[in-house]
Amino acid sequence: MLNKLERALGKYAIPNLMRYLIGGYVLGYFLMLGSRITSVNFLTYMTLEPYYIIHKFQIWRIFTWIMIPETPNILFFAIMLLLYYQLGTALENAWGTFRFNAYIIGGMLATLIGAFVLYFIYGAVTGSPVAGVGGYFSMQYINLSIFLAFAVCFPDMEVLLYFIIPIKMKWMAVVYAVMIAISLVGSSWSGRVAIICSLLNFLIFYLSSRNYRRVDPREIHRKQEYKRKAAAGAGPRRDRSGAPIARHKCAVCGRTELTNPELEFRFCSKCNGNYEYCQDHLFTHKHIQ
Structure with a gap:
């Protein structure tokens, strides 16, 4: 809103x-x-x-x-x-x-x-x-x-x-x-x-500003489904060595959805380029022009 x-x-x-x-x-x-x-x-x-x-x-x-x-x-x-x-x-x-x-x-x-x-x-x-x-x-x-x-x-x-x-x-x-x-x-x-x-x-x-995703039934179901698929070999993309590849990474702190699955990531429309930030730095980072 x-x-x-x-x-x-x-x-x-x-x-x-x-x-x-x-x-x-x-x-x-x-x-x-x-x-x-x-x-x-x-x-x-x-x-x-x-x-x-x-x-x-x-x-x-x-x-x-x-x-x-x-x-x-x-x-x-x-x-x-x-x-x-x-x-x-x-x-x-x-x-x-x-x-x-x-x-x-x-x-x-x-x-x-x-x-x-x-x-x-x-x-x-x-x-x-x-x-x-x-x-x-x-x-x-x-x-x-x-x-x-x-x-x-x-x-x-x-x-x-x-x-x-x-x-x-x-x-x-x-x-x-x-x-x-x-x-x-x-x-x-x-x-x-x-x-x-x-x-x-x-x-x-x-x-x-509170994170209610932890108690959201849909989020709980999503995490359970993700764990089930990951255990079945349908997890995140992996490199040649077998290590998972992160899809999202904060441009400030470097955290990803792999290291911190509880975080949300968004791109900043005010930054000049495709810069993605976690929920803790989305509104507090210095815009890149």
Whole structure:
């Protein structure tokens, strides 16, 4: 489905999307500082409140909630911007501009839908805003989904926690997953809907990137049939010495279907030539032009 969407809408993808998001955060942070000087809380006019969007025609709230900073502390705010800019840029380079756009914008759309669903369930009954709902819906968990997706793609990459402690991304992801579970248990239903909707893009990405072929009955039958034919002498092609000849070979790691039968191999349409890659390097290799 993503391949079809990319062919149809790929030209509209926004390159370097993280730069625009970072710029929005910086603007939101200055508005927050301005609230302290002018005694006018600008952030209250930026939250995602469906009641004000529908009844007061404050359409800008559909977009401005994206700009609300997660923390007022300038040091943690700067570290957050640097971290998510690096992670987001790395994911865009690995996936491509369109797929990264789909991942981020998909999380935003799911968050918007969740906010309006909550309003129509609770607020439409009373005809008034749902108290505190706007505070639940923010970019916090969408940003966290960037971190989690990076940890799934590069689990063994090490980062320096607090610039001192080396730790692998997969262990940090486990810690964040535990924190998310605690937040789900301790939050109200509004908070749970906000968390689930904001992380829905990661859930879809994670489930769609798993290899279910091992439990697919057709795949199990295929492997059994292959072993039966191989035992009967109808296995893969062989050279003069009798050694099997691989049909597929990854241009990056050199693995074949003989050394790793669980892998899938695909040709890259963006490389200049017939270069084949395994499933681990299909989206992360450097294109040959």
